[in-house]
Amino acid sequence: MQVSMASTQGMGVANEDTVHVSPTGVVVLDGLSAPKDLPMGCIHGTPWFVRQLGTCLINLIGDNTVTLREALRTAIVKVNDLHRGTCALDQEAVPASTVVMVRERGDVLDYLVLSDSVLVLDLGEEGIQTITDKRVEEVASEEMRAALQGPTGTPEHAARVSALVTVQRRLRNQPGGYWVAATNPAAADEAVTGTISIAQVRQAALLTDGASRLVDSFGALSWAQLLDLLHDEGPAALIARTREAELTDPVGERWPRFKLSDDATAAYVRVGQAEALRATGWRWKDAPMSP
Template identity: 80%
Template sequence: MTMQVTTASAQGVGTANEDTVLVSPSGIVVLDGLSAPNDLPLGCVHGTPWFVRQLGAHLINLIGDNTVPLREALRTAIDMVNGLHRGTCALDQEAVPASTVVMIREREDALDYLVLSDNVLVLDFGDKGIKTVTDKRVEEVAGQEMQAALQGPTGTPDHAARVSKLISVQRQLRNRPGGYWVAATDPAAADEAITGTVDIAKVEQAALLTDGASRLVDSFDALTWAQLLDLLRTEGPAALIARTRETELADPVGERWPRFKCSDDATAAYVRIDHLAPAFHRTESREE
């Protein structure tokens, strides 16, 4: 069996790409950093992109040990990153770097997965259908503020103020019972992640997506999950992101598809599993 992996990542609106994707012989990690707040100083002098890169690097190393459960790997990774900047940063402040997480790991005849917050894992079981795994708890809180933030036109001062208010309210509910959970400074958030294991022999292909790369399906209804996988298989992750950008540009102010940003950082990892080939893991990547 071989797992062939292709990846792509592109910056959206903002000063830096706060997504990251990492691939090893046994696993894939995709992270989507949460942008720093405008209303409060960030408790970390390094910033969100640094946090995301450090968390991803520790995760990809930790999941290489097949005996470590994925939740435990995430818990340990958060604690290890805390140790890197506890002496320079105020990690007990309300505004600290944070990230969503989706990752998979090949383990003998199994495929383990973990999803925390609104990244998406897509698993194609062939004739048995497609399964998606995502954690939408962030969409279940601050409903009134979320509806207001989705009102256009995108990019105006009024719209930015409504989005800022939503983020402020969400932050009060982050990593708390009854709220939603992300990877930040509290290792206990790992216990809230969605995890599972499937028989890898039944999986034909998979995709790991940040919400900026999944929006053609789950926000715009421009593709089905099957069509998204077909696009990834035939043209690759960079083509998926390019198609997303074309669709966003066709509706720049969010009139047809209300959203918080005209374009978001977008990252996709596509996995094709060949069950007849000898064991070999090949990766390709592209970042814009």
């Protein structure tokens, strides 16, 4: 597995995304922002939460006998144990995060997606497959429409976003609502999971919604063009181009959104490269030597 990655902070006071990589796994998390005027039951905050959860996950998925759902369930419990003595974990107002992760396991690739981060798989002749969980867009629809009304960055807009988050918190990790990684381990059972032959996968991208918006929010690129950009120029170039687009619409008139720029994280993955090289008869001793 070959991985390149980039992560940049958006309009908030800290980057609430995180990315973790091992020789066989990638984990990307997007922490849910909490408006300053709303209560928070955790004294540590969202950046701390995503770092702890990501660290647990990348360690757990190294064990191929553990399914990705089991790893997520266990990681949530472990992070709960880190701060249940100091924080009110039974409240709605606790840190939460989307999850997208992949694991190379022998000749297959396992994946898990929880909430609205995106996994993009290039399956060659079978085309490009995107995997995400948009249930959050199906709840609190009236409040969401109001929160997307501009102009972005005004006190009135911020109040509408807070009203949306207040309603979403009540529907979070509830039947009929939507699911994210927070304090309830049962969220792992709601994740979208799958396994695919590595031979089918040419490349993959794991994206928080701040890094996927050139395609799914702005319509400025296709998924194929996004993968081409990642392949040719890398994740940092994707995020830089996203920031350029955002600045052309500073108040959300063209592309309504909750904030001018969101935290953006992208991991670009090539899998099974050593196996592919061996299949062609390539040997390490055949590699050209530097002068």
